Amino acid sequence: MPLLLDIVTPEKKIFSGPVENVYLPGVDGELGILPSHIGLVTALQPGVLRYLHSGVTETLAIGSGFAEVTDTKVVVLTDSALGEAEIDEDTVEAAIQRAKEKLASVDHSLDAEEVAYLQGVIAKSTAALLFKRRGQ
Amino acid sequence: MANLRDIRRRIKSVKNTAQITRAMQLVAAAKMKKAQDQALAGREYALRLTEVLFSIRNNFSQESHPLLERREGNRELVLVISTDKGLCGPINTNLARKIRLMTSADADFVTVGRKFRTMAEKMGRNLIADFTVKDPVPFAQTRPIAKFITQQFLDGNYDKVSIAFTSFINTLRQEPEVVTLLPIEGKDKSETRAFEAVGGGFSVEAHRNDPVRDYVFEPNPAEVLKAILPLYVNYEVFQAISEARASEHSARMVAMKAATDNAKKFIKELTLEYNKLRQGAITAELLEITTAMKAME
Numbered sequence: 001m002p003l004l005l006d007i008v009t010p011e012k013k014i015f016s017g018p019v020e021n022v023y024l025p026g027v028d029g030e031l032g033i034l035p036s037h038i039g040l041v042t043a044l045q046p047g048v049l050r051y052l053h054s055g056v057t058e059t060l061a062i063g064s065g066f067a068e069v070t071d072t073k074v075v076v077l078t079d080s081a082l083g084e085a086e087i088d089e090d091t092v093e094a095a096i097q098r099a100k101e102k103l104a105s106v107d108h109s110l111d112a113e114e115v116a117y118l119q120g121v122i123a124k125s126t127a128a129l130l131f132k133r134r135g136q
Numbered sequence: 137m138a139n140l141r142d143i144r145r146r147i148k149s150v151k152n153t154a155q156i157t158r159a160m161q162l163v164a165a166a167k168m169k170k171a172q173d174q175a176l177a178g179r180e181y182a183l184r185l186t187e188v189l190f191s192i193r194n195n196f197s198q199e200s201h202p203l204l205e206r207r208e209g210n211r212e213l214v215l216v217i218s219t220d221k222g223l224c225g226p227i228n229t230n231l232a233r234k235i236r237l238m239t240s241a242d243a244d245f246v247t248v249g250r251k252f253r254t255m256a257e258k259m260g261r262n263l264i265a266d267f268t269v270k271d272p273v274p275f276a277q278t279r280p281i282a283k284f285i286t287q288q289f290l291d292g293n294y295d296k297v298s299i300a301f302t303s304f305i306n307t308l309r310q311e312p313e314v315v316t317l318l319p320i321e322g323k324d325k326s327e328t329r330a331f332e333a334v335g336g337g338f339s340v341e342a343h344r345n346d347p348v349r350d351y352v353f354e355p356n357p358a359e360v361l362k363a364i365l366p367l368y369v370n371y372e373v374f375q376a377i378s379e380a381r382a383s384e385h386s387a388r389m390v391a392m393k394a395a396t397d398n399a400k401k402f403i404k405e406l407t408l409e410y411n412k413l414r415q416g417a418i419t420a421e422l423l424e425i426t427t428a429m430k431a432m433e
Binding site for chain 2: 041068077
């Protein structure tokens with residue numbers, strides 16, 4: 001029985017189709033999902049998501065989010081999902097730099113929302129960068 | 137009957153109006169495309185988020201999280217997404233009518249968009265906050281709004297928070313909607329979210345018949361709820377604003393197109409009348425000349 005995987009971001013549906021397995025970057029560590037998995041809802045942290053789709057392993061760098069797993073499907077909701085080709089090291093580094101500068105300038109006691117958001121950007125960008133540079 | 141010069145003046149003024157409405161139509165059309173794309177792209181995510189909440193509904197009771205708690209009271213807060221500018225057809229008046237029908241008479245308002253703010257003031261309703269968001273709406277700007285209404289709910293100032301906006305159906309159709317945002321109805325969610333009804337009501341319906349499952353939560357249920365519920369509120373506000381913006385630009389485009397067409401029709405009619413009058417005058421003159429000539433003979 002195949003496993004249906006949906007990866008959705010606020011901008012678009014990244015992937016939807018049958019897969020053999022999925023590896024998710026859960027907050028407590030990587031989770032491997034095979035068909036007939038028990039119902040599971042997990043928070044995701046920025047990291048690498050892998051899935052085996054018709055014999056080929058695909059990898060994506062994803063941001064934080066959630067995944068809902070049932071015996072036949074996996075729904076991944078995340079704020080971003082990028083393939084290796086879509087990650088531009090310079091842009092990502094610039095984004096990290098910008099977020100860090102902004103983080104230094106906002107008042108941490110007053111603007112907790114902004115701080116959390118910027119920390120999110122840094123974590124997400126760093127994960128994308130690590131993914132792009134792996135094996136180098 | 138109007139004289140020639142009056143008609144000429146009117147043609148000129150109508151031409152000017154047509155030029156302006158045509159320019160506004162083109163601007164609205166460009167913005168409309170972008171706004172529609174954003175609204176449609178966001179629906180999938182909003183829908184999936186709702187689905188996840190819906191499928192884990194039976195793993196929680198109202199006590200699991202303060203945002204789920206249903207209260208006895210009747211104090212209502214309505215977040216209204218209207219437009220900043222006018223000339224966009226009937227969408228603001230339709231929204232106001234829907235609000236009158238669907239919310240309690242003493243509800244307080246939080247507004248996004250200038251139009252409903254002035255309406256609420258005229259109606260003498262209580263306005264507790266007003267937010268301004270850019271166009272197209274960035275996600276970051278909706279967070280303070282979501283935070284504000286969540287805080288009002290958590291502080292116990294209100295027992296129910298609704299959101300009123302214009303749901304985008306297609307370029308020619310937009311529907312005003314009022315939906316309950318808080319408390320989040322984890323169990324027995326009977327009303328469909330507006331964009332579900334539009335974009336994917338079918339799939340939620342299908343989901344509804346699924347057997348209730350028990351879920352395992354990572355790291356634990358409380359943590360998952362703590363993260364997913366505020367995200368849901370945030371995202372719902374964001375999607376509502378995106379929908380409202382798509383509706384606004386579509387409505388304006390259509391309204392301006394109609395105005396341009398009317399102006400063109402009017403110019404045509406006026407030109408016809410102008411030519412008739414001109415021809416009449418020439419004929420009259422010729423007649424006078426020939427009569428004079430005949431008289432001289």
